[in-house]
Amino acid sequence: AQSVTQLGSHVSVSEGALVLLRCNYSSSVPPYLFWYVQYPNQGLQLLLKYTTGATLVKGINGFEAEFKKSETSFHLTKPSAHMSDAAEYFCAVSDLRGAQKLVFGQGTRLTINP
Amino acid sequence: EAGVAQSPRYKIIEKRQSVAFWCNPISGHATLYWYQQILGQGPKLLIQFQNNGVVDDSQLPKDRFSAERLKGVDSTLKIQPAKLEDSAVYLCASSPARPGELFFGEGSRLTVL
Numbered sequence: 001a002q003s004v005t006q007l008g009s010h011v012s013v014s015e016g017a018l019v020l021l022r023c024n025y026s027s028s029v030p031p032y033l034f035w036y037v038q039y040p041n042q043g044l045q046l047l048l049k050y051t052t053g054a055t056l057v058k059g060i061n062g063f064e065a066e067f068k069k070s071e072t073s074f075h076l077t078k079p080s081a082h083m084s085d086a087a088e089y090f091c092a093v094s095d096l097r098g099a100q101k102l103v104f105g106q107g108t109r110l111t112i113n114p
Numbered sequence: 115e116a117g118v119a120q121s122p123r124y125k126i127i128e129k130r131q132s133v134a135f136w137c138n139p140i141s142g143h144a145t146l147y148w149y150q151q152i153l154g155q156g157p158k159l160l161i162q163f164q165n166n167g168v169v170d171d172s173q174l175p176k177d178r179f180s181a182e183r184l185k186g187v188d189s190t191l192k193i194q195p196a197k198l199e200d201s202a203v204y205l206c207a208s209s210p211a212r213p214g215e216l217f218f219g220e221g222s223r224l225t226v227l
Contacts, residue, residue, distance in 0.1 A: 043218030104156030
């Protein structure tokens with residue numbers, strides 16, 4: 001069975017500081033990995049995804065994530081935080097067999113301090 | 115392109131009552147999902163449809179939850195009777211062929227008193 005662990009349910013950074021949200025996964029088969037963002041009272045929106053190929057993937061709004069197989073990690077980063085980045089972020093894993101079923105982590109709430 | 119539509123956005127009911135949520139996916143998306151998101155937790159898959167057929171309903175509490183997808187388009191999720199622990203946001207999502215790229219609706223927030 002696949003699972004995702006997000007380290008830290010709440011992360012707070014200052015505007016302009018580095019954002020680092022941690023995600024570790026467990027999968028018995030090569031995974032597909034995703035980050036979704038959820039703004040208040042809205043649905044989830046895809047930030048970025050890793051399927052195959054380049055391990056450093058870039059997404060919307062300046063976010064990027066690196067797939068590290070040896071560490072079973074897929075951490076999300078952004079060099080400089082903006083106030084508009086305040087939201088809930090979810091890491092998710094799927095398998096390659098086309099079932100397209102996503103298993104989500106518990107989420108990390110990102111707060112940006114002025 | 116129109117997004118995933120869900121209704122109602124908010125619903126408050128007493129325990130043991132019934133409730134139904136409706137979802138209209140993005141046109142052409144064959145796969146439709148219902149997720150349950152309890153406050154402070156990540157979304158949990160309840161049921162996945164591929165066209166009219168059920169692909170996965172292993173985490174659907176079948177004694178009280180039911181779902182259907184008529185003609186492979188719209189879907190309805192029903193809870194009867196509701197329990198206090200069913201208070202959550204019910205998210206509908208649809209997907210094209212690209213793996214894992216789910217498009218979510220805004221969700222239906224259920225409060226059971």
